[in-house]
Amino acid sequence: MALTTARTMPGVMELLPLDQIAFQDMLDTIRRTYERFGFLPVETPVMEFTDVLLTKTGGETERQVYFVQSTGSLKQGDEPDLALRFDLTVPLARYVAEHERSLSFPFRRYQMQRVYRGESAQRGRFREFYQADIDVIGKDALSIRYDAELPAVIYSVFRDLKIGPFTIQLNNRKIMRGFFEGLGITDGEQQTLVLREVDKLDKRGAAHVRETLTGESFGLSAAVAQKILDLVQIRSHGYDDALAKLIALGQGTDTFNQGIAEMREVLTLIHAFGVPETHYMLNLSIARGLDYYTGTVYETTLNDHPQIGSICSGGRYENLATHYTKSHLPGVGISIGATRLFWQLREAKLLGSAQSTVQVLVTQMEEASLPIYLELAMQLRNAGINTEAVMEASKLGKQFKYADRAGIRFVLVLGSDEIAKGVVTVKDLRKEDQYEVLRGDLIKTLRVELEQASVMPLS
RNA sequence: GUGAGCGUAGCUCAGUCGGUAGAGCUCCGGAUUGUGAUUCCGGCGGUCGUGGGUUCGAGCCCCAUCGUUCACCCCA
Numbered sequence: 170m171a172l173t174t175a176r177t178m179p180g181v182m183e184l185l186p187l188d189q190i191a192f193q194d195m196l197d198t199i200r201r202t203y204e205r206f207g208f209l210p211v212e213t214p215v216m217e218f219t220d221v222l223l224t225k226t227g228g229e230t231e232r233q234v235y236f237v238q239s240t241g242s243l244k245q246g247d248e249p250d251l252a253l254r255f256d257l258t259v260p261l262a263r264y265v266a267e268h269e270r271s272l273s274f275p276f277r278r279y280q281m282q283r284v285y286r287g288e289s290a291q292r293g294r295f296r297e298f299y300q301a302d303i304d305v306i307g308k309d310a311l312s313i314r315y316d317a318e319l320p321a322v323i324y325s326v327f328r329d330l331k332i333g334p335f336t337i338q339l340n341n342r343k344i345m346r347g348f349f350e351g352l353g354i355t356d357g358e359q360q361t362l363v364l365r366e367v368d369k370l371d372k373r374g375a376a377h378v379r380e381t382l383t384g385e386s387f388g389l390s391a392a393v394a395q396k397i398l399d400l401v402q403i404r405s406h407g408y409d410d411a412l413a414k415l416i417a418l419g420q421g422t423d424t425f426n427q428g429i430a431e432m433r434e435v436l437t438l439i440h441a442f443g444v445p446e447t448h449y450m451l452n453l454s455i456a457r458g459l460d461y462y463t464g465t466v467y468e469t470t471l472n473d474h475p476q477i478g479s480i481c482s483g484g485r486y487e488n489l490a491t492h493y494t495k496s497h498l499p500g501v502g503i504s505i506g507a508t509r510l511f512w513q514l515r516e517a518k519l520l521g522s523a524q525s526t527v528q529v530l531v532t533q534m535e536e537a538s539l540p541i542y543l544e545l546a547m548q549l550r551n552a553g554i555n556t557e558a559v560m561e562a563s564k565l566g567k568q569f570k571y572a573d574r575a576g577i578r579f580v581l582v583l584g585s586d587e588i589a590k591g592v593v594t595v596k597d598l599r600k601e602d603q604y605e606v607l608r609g610d611l612i613k614t615l616r617v618e619l620e621q622a623s624v625m626p627l628s
Numbered sequence: 629g630u631g632a633g634c635g636u637a638g639c640u641c642a643g644u645c646g647g648u649a650g651a652g653c654u655c656c657g658g659a660u661u662g663u664g665a666u667u668c669c670g671g672c673g674g675u676c677g678u679g680g681g682u683u684c685g686a687g688c689c690c691c692a693u694c695g696u697u698c699a700c701c702c703c704a
Contacts, residue, residue: 286704459703478704573664582663
């Protein structure tokens with residue numbers, strides 16, 4: 170029989186167990202922080218009705234959507250009425266609209282699930298990937314203060330992930346749009362196009378942006394382009410500097426003034442939340458491509474690895490669920506692309522090698538003593554220690570090799586010598602060290618070892 | 629969706645002028661019957677992406693096709 174090549178589609182991340190453990194640790198850290206800030210868990214189905222998911226027929230999103238169809242419906246030639254979600258914000262809008270009367274507002278939810286996009290294969294781009302989102306949704310209104318809370322969450326998450334220094338970059342679209350208005354760019358569409366172009370500043374450089382803005386498609390004068398560049402090249406260093414730079418911008422259109430006022434309040438509260446001023450800055454070129462952001466926008470980058478790009482982004486939107494309800498539901502949210510983040514951290518060798526979830530391996534010295542090994546293993550499990558017992562007789566060397574490759578740090582050896590003496594040999598494969606302990610002291614000893622191993626892992 | 633590059637062992641790759649297919653790593657076994665990750669020895673593993681053409685002869689040249697990677701677009 171001809172074999173089928175075992176393979177996965179491109180753009181999916183499938184991991185070996187030790188990497189999977191590291192990835193799950195990452196998700197656990199994010200989840201713990203979200204919960205610590207008082208966000209509630211939500212899960213939604215991977216599939217949604219097509220008409221619900223594709224309310225805005227934006228060419229770009231529709232191109233990337235995977236449609237889902239049952240075999241029967243496919244044979245009948247029907248159009249698919251289901252599709253896979255491509256982000257968590259649209260399902261959130263549907264969720265809030267559907268359960269509006271049962272939810273308490275402001276609604277603070279977190280959601281960590283996989284989303285699907287028909288991307289063409291490219292480094293760091295996935296067709297299936299995890300997003301870890303938080304959003305705060307208000308009924309009728311939502312205080313600007315929540316815009317300052319999210320950076321505090323972002324700070325805590327990335328601090329706890331221990332992936333090196335990072336910077337939360339802040340901007341407000343009202344500042345940008347208001348500024349463009351003042352320059353005579355009053356058309357909303359045109360403003361959006363300029364926003365997108367300006368957003369490329371850090372990647373492509375000022376010269377490229379200037380060239381595009383003064384080029385055919387935009388047709389802006391050199392003087393106007395220069396004024397835009399002068400604004401969007403503003404960066405701050407520290408809290409006082411950020412406030413000073415905002416004040417120095419002076420007055421402008423109503424939208425502009427409102428943006429400045431919002432940004433000032435957000436900065437003041439971020440300071441009050443205790444986010445160190447080394448970890449945030451104004452970057453007036455940040456715009457985000459998505460149309461629905463209306464005020465504050467965020468982007469977070471790793472200081473030592475700028476090529477990784479944004480590892481967390483989001484912003485304020487004026488109305489979440491216009492397509493599903495007449496209620497006015499403003500919100501602010503962020504999204505961490507967990508799959509891409511993990512992948513790029515691994516590529517950049519920023520992840521230490523993970524240890525197995527198996528904490529202790531009980532080796533099999535003599536087949537006749539198997540009942541003793543099994544009993545010992547159960548005692549350890551009952552004490553809360555993840556324990557694997559070797560079930561098949563083999564050479565001790567093989568059993569050690571197995572433990573080493575499986576990432577199991579502690580190995581117990583219990584042969585006739587130990588049984589006679591009433592002790593167990595504990596070997597630490599990472600420290601290359603071994604010693605005997607009394608059977609009665611084993612659990613206490615292992616707890617101390619495991620505690621030390623988790624606090625100070627040998628990399 | 630637009631443009632460019634690359635397809636040889638599980639992985640990374642070599643393969644001269646067109647002359648019957650190679651290495652390293654990995655994996656399995658042994659050296660070592662109570663000790664892994666080092667070392668040494670042995671073994672498993674390929675329809676050279678697929679189809680056609682040129683040729684006495686094609687991994688190599690030509691055409692097509694599929695796959696894949698990169699850039700743009702967009703995005704986490």
